[in-house]
Amino acid sequence: MxxxxxxxxxxxxxxxxxxxxxxxxxxxxxxxxxxxxxxxxxxxxxxxxxxxxxxxxxxxxxxxxxxxxxxxxxxxxxxxxxxxxxxxxxxxxxxxxxxxxxxxxxxxxxxxxxxxxxxxxxxxxxxxxxxxxxxxxxxxxxxxxxxxxxxxxxxxxxxxxxxxxxxxxxxxxxxxxxxxxxxxxxxxxxxxxxKVTVERELVSQAEEEDMEALLGTYVMGIGEAEAFSERLKRELQALEAANVHAILENEPLINEVTSEMGITGLEAATNCVDDMDEWLSIFNVKLRHMREDIESIETRNNKLEMQSVNNKSLIEELDKLLERLRIPSEYAACLTGGSFDEARMLQNIEACEWLANALQNLEVPKLDRSYANMRARGQLKRPDHADLRYKCRTYARLLQHLKSLDKNCLGPLRKAYCSSLNLLLRREAREFANELRASTKASRNPTVWLDGSTGSNQSASSADTSTVSEAYAKMLTIFIPLLVDESSFFAHFMCFEVPALVPPGGLANGNKTVPIDDDNDDDDLGIMDIDDNDKAGSQKNADLQALNESLHDLLDGIQEDFYAVVDWAYKIDPLRCISMHGITERYISGQKADAAGFVRLLLDDLENRISTQFSRFVDEACHQIERNERNVRQVGVLSYIPRFATLATRMEQYIQGQSRDLVDQAYSKFVTVMFVTLDKIAQADPKYADILLLENYAAFQNSLYDLANVVPTLAKFYHQASESYEQACTRFISTIIYYQFERLFQFARRIEDLMYTITPEEIPFQLGLSKMDLRKVVKSSLSGVDKSISAMYKRLQKNLTSEELLPSLWDKCKKEFLDKYDSFAQLVAKIYPTETIPLSQK
Structure with missing residues (x-):
């Protein structure tokens, strides 16, 4: 060998x-x-x-x-x-x-x-x-x-x-x-x-034969079983004793066992050392974390010490500055309450000269330029009109009597009050809105989300713009209650009789209202209804209409400052319109009183403004999607598919309150434009249309899988993309199969078409469908089936740009080919019963 x-x-x-x-x-x-x-x-x-x-x-x-x-x-x-x-x-x-x-x-x-x-x-x-x-x-x-x-x-x-x-x-x-x-x-x-896979039997064939031979050496009668059992026990004990003796005499074997025990001990010690090494590594990590914590504490302590030193220096500088701004008491008394008698003229002149010198010392040449650039900035808070309302209460009873004497005399008073207070409210709202925007720091996010011309590597900004919606919410939190209070106070003060103005104390003595004693209610005028007669319904409606007209005069123009905040927020992050829409909806649902009619109109206008701005963003994003159609030949996954998933994730994070409908409408418009644009791009190159469609629909499903499980609107489009993906796969796979086996399946199609017009027995006698033609087609198509199948796989691999789709599409292609071939075999067996073709092996 x-x-x-x-x-x-x-x-x-x-x-x-x-x-x-x-x-x-x-x-x-x-x-x-x-x-x-x-x-x-x-x-x-x-x-x-x-x-x-x-x-x-x-x-x-x-x-x-x-x-x-x-x-x-x-x-x-x-x-x-x-x-x-x-x-x-x-x-x-x-x-x-x-x-x-x-x-x-x-x-x-x-x-x-x-x-x-x-x-x-x-x-x-x-x-x-x-x-x-x-x-x-x-x-x-x-x-x-x-x-x-x-x-x-x-x-x-x-x-x-x-x-x-x-x-x-x-x-x-x-x-x-x-x-x-x-x-x-x-x-x-x-x-x-x-014997790697052979199951061990309890008694082997050899052992069974040995037992039979042992039993055959003994001739036992009935009743001798116990004696035979005792004899076997004695022989077993003798054999065990001989085995023990042999083991004790086998010194090399004992040494080998001892060495194995030593090896076992070494392995146990090694395991202990490994465990100890792991514990030490854990303790080392904990000590490192402790060192980092200590360094962090020391850093904070150093910063606190530095802050303490800076605060002390700041207090000293402010004391020096305040000393220059403080007016001596004798000069203050002369300037504020002194008389112009001849005897006090010298003191007055001296006080004026001191004040003039002090003001000159606050000019730039004599004052540090760093102080000259400083501006006072207070904390944003609600304007306080308590003093104004307190003074107005003095005339509340007079207005009640004037209304009883002559109702028409209140018209000019109401107009004058509205005109004066309107200027105050507009100035306060404008200053508040300007200060709010100046104090809010937020990075501007890009408005270009779905444009493909900027390259596929563009990533949406992840800057936190929550301060923008917080600023808008603060604007509403401060001014909406203020405007409601001003509207309610105005309705009470100017003696409007509307259903919503019944005092919270309820009815007493018939239809007369009894006020409640509440020192915390600034709007409680303490007015009793001096008219014992019920007002007619028409009179109340007239008062309500007059009240709404007066409230329009009182608050008109203030909406421009709210609009400015909305436009400012839109420029920083258009998606913040979603959260602002939810905040506005929450305030609208809380305004039910008739005295707040103009406030409800203001909130409705704000909601419309926010919706308009968001619709503008949606339209611009749709135009960005449509611009992909004008680009050069598209291959692979279009850029706006994964970007839309990022955009949808961000939009879901901004949803508040009742803004779900607004977002769902945007989803519907986005996805509709995306699918239409995808179809147009695919139609521009029919040869690769199905490849482009199936890859993009697959990418759409993969990127939106998590969101589609929680958003019903996206789930609907997810299923639509799934159906379109299956249709594109079917067409593409059929193209691949027919490209390699066109003659075979074209022959089958001709047979199927003829079966609608003639009987199956007549088909073999038609031109081009004889048994000889069948043999030629089968031989030419299946003789190189190995190479044809490999060519199908290579063609599929060449056309796809997404490698993760290749295994699933290849499985579909194999299944589709085998199904078509089985149908062809059944058709041949029916039309040509004497002919045999190779059977597929699934």
């Missing part, structure tokens, strides 16, 4: 040199022949592939307490030198299958569970003889069992025969005292290790 290549030391040294950079030790190396099949049809569809010479090298690498095993595939370079071609990790080995179509049994397949493409069959390895095959497989299985603790699935081979072969071909190894080397011993393979 020729020497096996597994014993070739030169080959092993060449393999070791080829993988020298990996720091791995070659355990075994052997020459093999590599071949490949497609769709697990080895031999049938893979006969056209020529076998290639390769070398399989099994190597190991120690890493800490573990040992890793690898399978290297090496090929010969043009100079005859071995070089690495493939590398497999044996921990991923899941299946060992011997090819059944090879009569010699020397061909096998190794299946790994981490291969990227499971649709392509793994390579087949062919050995020179059965001994080389068994030797290689036993080496792989032993490594999997010893190092990895598990065994792969074995198919197509009798493991009992392998175990017998190992027993016959493995030389005996004497047990001697000594140190065993690390790593698997490939030459000595115990019989128990060979």
């Amino acid at each position: 020729a020497k096996s290549s597994a014993d070739d030391e030169d080959l092993r040294r060449a393999c070791q040199a080829a993988i020298e950079d990996t720091k791995q030790d070659v355990v075994m190396s052997i020459r093999v022949a590599k071949s490949r099949g497609i769709w697990s049809k080895a031999g049938k569809l893979g006969r056209g592939h020529m076998a290639k010479p390769r070398v399989l090298a099994i190597s190991t690498k120690a890493k800490g307490q573990q040992t890793k095993a690898f399978l290297h595939v090496l090929k010969y370079s043009s100079g005859g030198v071995l070089e690495p071609a493939k590398l497999y990790k044996l921990k991923h080995l899941s299946k060992v299958e011997v090819a059944t179509n090879d009569p010699s049994g020397c061909t096998f397949v190794l299946g790994f569970d981490n291969l990227r493409s499971q649709s392509v069959a793994p390579p087949q390895w062919t050995m020179r003889n059965i001994d080389d095959r068994n030797r290689t497989l036993l080496c792989i299985l032993n490594i999997c069992k010893d190092m990895l603790g598990r065994l792969p699935k074995v198919v197509g081979i009798d493991v009992v025969e392998m175990a017998l072969w190992a027993k016959e071909n493995t030389p005996a190894v004497t047990k001697q005292q000594g140190t065993l080397q690390d790593g698997p011993v490939m030459a000595a393979v115990a019989e128990d290790d060979m």
Whole structure:
């Protein structure tokens, strides 16, 4: 027998040199022949592939307490030198299958569970003889069992025969005292290790035969069973005593056991050291965190000390400045309450001269320029009109009597009051809005979200603009209650009789109202209804109309300052219109009183303004989407698909209150324009239309999967994109299949068309549909089915730009092809019953 290549030391040294950079030790190396099949049809569809010479090298690498095993595939370079071609990790080995179509049994397949493409069959390895095959497989299985603790699935081979072969071909190894080397011993393979998948029986055949022979040596009668049992017990005790004596006499075995116990102790100590090392690493991390916390505390303490020193210096500077601004009491008395008598004129002149000098000292030449640029800035708070209302209460009873005497006289008074207070309210609102915008710091977010002309690497700004909506909410929080209070006070003070103005004390003494005593109510005028007669309904309606007209005069013009805040917020971040819309809706639902009629109109106008601004943003974004249509030929996923997902995520974060409808309308408009634009771009290039559609619809579904689970509107468009994706896939796959098997399926289509007009028996006699034509079509289409299928896969891979879609589309393509082929086979069996065509193997 020729020497096996597994014993070739030169080959092993060449393999070791080829993988020298990996720091791995070659355990075994052997020459093999590599071949490949497609769709697990080895031999049938893979006969056209020529076998290639390769070398399989099994190597190991120690890493800490573990040992890793690898399978290297090496090929010969043009100079005859071995070089690495493939590398497999044996921990991923899941299946060992011997090819059944090879009569010699020397061909096998190794299946790994981490291969990227499971649709392509793994390579087949062919050995020179059965001994080389068994030797290689036993080496792989032993490594999997010893190092990895598990065994792969074995198919197509009798493991009992392998175990017998190992027993016959493995030389005996004497047990001697000594140190065993690390790593698997490939030459000595115990019989128990060979039986990798054979279930152990409780009593083997040999043991059963020994028991029968033992029982046959004794001739027992009835009643002698107990004596036989006692005899067996005595013999068993004697055998056990002999075994113990033999063990005690076997000193090398005792030493070996002792050494094994020592090794076990060393392993336990090693484990303890590893645990201690892990604890120390944990303590080290905790200490590092403590050091960081201490440094952070020290930094804060240093900042507090610096702040304390700065505050002390600031107080000293302010004291000096206030000293220059303080007016002596004698001069203040002369300037504020002094008389212009002749005797006091000198004091008055002296006080005026001092004040003039003090004002000149506050000018730039005599004052530090840093002080000259300072401006007073107070905290934003609600304007206080308590003093004004207190003074108006003095005239409340007079107005009641004037109304009783002459109702028409209140008209000019109301107009004058509204005109004067309107100027005050508008000035306060304008100053508040200006100060609010000046004190709010926010980075401006871009309004260009979905434009593809800026490049695919554009990312939306993630600047926090929550201060903008907070500023708008603060504007409403301060001024809406103020305007409601002013409207209510005006209605009470100017004696309007409307249903909403019944005092909260209820009715007493018929229809007369009794006020309640509440010192905290600034708007309570303490007015009794001096008119004992009920007002007619028409009179109340007239008062309500007059009140609304007066409130319009009182508050007209203040809405411009609210509009300015809305426009300012829109320029910083258009998406903040969503949160402002929800805030406005909340205030609208809280305004029910008739006295706040103008306030409700103001809030409605604000809501319309916000909706208009947001609609403007939506329209601009839709124009950005439509501009993609004018670009050059589009390939792959369009830029606005992933950007829309980012935009939708941001919009969902801004939703407050009742703004869901506003956002859903924007979603509907966005997605509708996106899908229409996508269809137009696809129609511009019909050859690649289906590819563009399926890739973009798939990207739409992937990017919006999480949002579609919680937003019903997006879920509707998600399902629409899913249907369009399936339709595009069907068309594209059909194109791929018909491109390779056009004659075959065109023949089937002609048969199906004729079946509507003539009987199946007449079809074989039609021109171009005879049995001879069928044989030609089948032969021309299926003779190179191997190459045609590979061409289908390559064509699919070439046209797709999204690699993650390739496995699923290839599975669909295979299923569609097999379904069409089965339909063709059924059609042939019906029309040409005597003809046979190859059957598909799914």
